[in-house]
Amino acid sequence: MDELRRFARELLLKKEVAAVIGYEQVGEARTRPVVITDPDECRRLVLNEYCLNNLVVYLNRARIKALARSKEGIRKLAVVAKPCDIRSIVALIQENQIRRENLMILSMNCHGVVRDFGCEFNGDNLAAKCISCNTQSSTYADKSFGEVREIPKFTGKLEYDLSEIEQLPPSKRMEFFREQFDKCIKCYACRAVCPLCYCQRCITDKTIPRWIESSSHSRGNFAWNIVRALHLSGRCTGCGECERACPMDIPLSLLNRKMAMKSKELFGYESGKSTDNPTLVGSYDQKDSDELFM
């Protein structure tokens, strides 16, 4: 932790970066994002099992991008990112949203995070995405902090099991998702936290023509959630922030995970794996499966 603070401070002092995006502690079992431009403020930075947010989402915010821009040109931004968050960076680089050379990636040797703020870090409370995680560090990091420790074995119980839902007959599955999506209040928190939802104007906000019913009516809710899943297929890196942000506790990542599984199964593609890969959408191979055509 001290090492990170020292390192970040140096970066700011030497003006190597315009800002550091990181986590600060608020209370015992909770952190929040912080954007630091003053070197002395770097003492606020922390790295622990409560660093839940995917800070990559901030890299594409106009206000933060503006920090990096000056008369002289573009300066770097430093971001604290867990190895899984770095996958979002990779995806954003593939989609021309950020440039690797404008970025300083400060990562950690990760041993998992809690499923939610406030709970104790142990096998029972391990975040779902950490259960079968095998990337405890990332080759894309400029520097990784913290010691290497094992991820605790998951001993809790998942609320929704994707494989169980897959087994349901179509009508039951429909019923399940209708019930879930009916809860949606169209607050778009899922969209706001998603690092890959960077459109300047989301399709749901378009009115001429109106693609998606905007009141939180069941029909529009369904449309929104399906559009979200489809627009993220082959792109979602599985950070799970949408689900964590949803105030109505809709298991949003189920569809995303299903689409990711399909991408891998049909095209051998995993989003956020390598900046050298052509993106799944937009690349074509004669051997591509056509199973998705209806």
Add this chain to the structure above:
Amino acid sequence: MKIGVFICHCGENISRTVDCPRVAETCEKIPGVEFSIDYKYMCSDPGQKLIKDAVEIHKLDAIVVGSCSPNMHERTFRSAAVAAGINPFLVEIANLREHCSWVHEDVESATQKAIELVRMAVEKVKRDKPLSKIKVPVTKRVLVIGGGIAGIQAALDVANAGYDVVLVEKEPSIGGHMSQLSETFPTLDCSQCILTPRMVEVNQHPRIKLLTYSEVEKIEGFIGNFKATIRKKARHINEDICSGCGQCVSKCPIKKKAFSSFEEGLAYRPAVYIPFPQAVPNIPVIDESVCTYYRNGKCGMCVKACDRQAIDFDQKDTMMVADVGAVIVATGYKLYSIGKQPLGSKYKGYGEYGYGKYKDVIDGLQFERIASASGPTSGEIKRPSDGKEPKKIVFIQCVGSRDPAKGISYCSKICCMYTAKQAMLFRHKVHDGEAYVFYMDIRAGGKMYEEFVRRAIEEDHVNYIRGRVSRIYEENGKYIVKGEDTIAGVPVNIDADMVVLASAMIPHDNAPGLAQKVGIPYDKYGFYNESHPKLKPVESTTAGVFLAGACNAPRDIPESVAMASAAASKAIILFSSDSLEREPVVARVNEDLCAGCFYCRKVCPFGAVEVRDIKDMNGVVYKEVAYINQGVCQGCGTCTATCLSKSIELAGFNNEEIFAEIAAL
């Protein structure tokens, strides 16, 4: 907005299943429709006049025509609209024929559907915006691919009309198959004698840039504005200083390692070679695969022989780019290789005829070389096996052709003629020789062609036997040809000294590969498709790409030349104005909304999407957005569908218009 609806009966094509008067009546009640009428032939002159008059009388702003496919008559009705003073893009066609009357039987439901189709078109036309045509410049230069007689003719015609030509030939010399032929039917004039003056003319023409030993790597762009990338393969000879003296060729110690493909494998050639004496350009090529220098770095006899230091072992392939406005593809054919089909070939081969096994069973091109004054036997008819003069030759027609069981169902069209020619040549050269021809039918349609075959039979006493050959085998130094005379109904056995197989003309192995680079379709054999079999025989379906010669189908020389001149004139017509008018149906990016993910750029099949920098007031780029080159965009709409934030609109088919159509259903 006042809309006019015009419902066409298309004779009975539509009115048979659609109650046209009822459609017209019902549609008059759609809000916005001022006038509605049905008529027997809307595309006819009176029909168009009806539209024009209605526009004037009812002060219409837009029109909907319920008729055949827009593919047929959209242009007609748009012109009628223009004549009446309406923007052509305020015309919508509801396809009541292909989409309705032709595919339904029940009058009631077809009529209902027709009404719905018109209603959709009305809702769309309400939102249509007037558009004006886009002008794109034309590069007045032609790329000709293939330097056989077809490519040569096309290049000369275009160049003589005053336009630049880039002629790309993959072999070291131009000339194609015609340069290998002995004499040509139906006049028996010497092939080389009529061809070489044209080859020389190509080489000397100030408007023709000749690139031999070169291949097209890719072609981008569109009619009037293609960009071709060409690979110039390393000859290992500096073309600028080589004088073509041939010293290197005669000094090369590799004499018997490589067969000459020009001589169809009947002779050897050195590692450094000029394919044939009249080659254009007269510059050798070093074949790396057999040259000793490339094997062990030694030898270099040619370097010593060359007093101009033109040998360049280190020469590498070079790439060049040519901007052209039109492309003429003239890549010709090859012969079906009888008996020795490569593994995985879709053709079966003729193992039973012993080609490849018996040295004196040869194909038509090999016979051309043997009969050719410049060939390996200096024009004397000698068998490849022992150099003896054959006294009895059997010619077999339709080898490969017209034989679906062996993979080809078409007639190669030229073999009847060249077989007659070859049998005749043999009889002229070997007076006591006997020639036999096995044929299925004789196809000699063409000016002086039938007469030519009759001459072979009647004057030169060539024996024509109608029937197929089942097998050829060797016995006591003779080739026993076992066949059947189907007219007499008896089996025939001929003990021949030599057998010539008239094998089928097929496309080059790489024909589909080139088609994909150029972007033109081909048939199941690999022949390039013409746009219309009757009315557009030299146009490919890709605008600005034309076809000439045997790459399109089996063709003889006169046909190849005629096609070449036709293709050349098509290109010249294209160049007759300085710019082309293009439909304004192109995509446009909303730069404010574009997030710059460039998925559109990845999916655009025409490479129309460019990157545009958006700068802040200090001139620092803060955003990159997509920009669509209006000249390159073909309006396919792929980008529009891909854009996640729907920041691209296709003019004439924008989201609002399409939504309105769907909502009207």
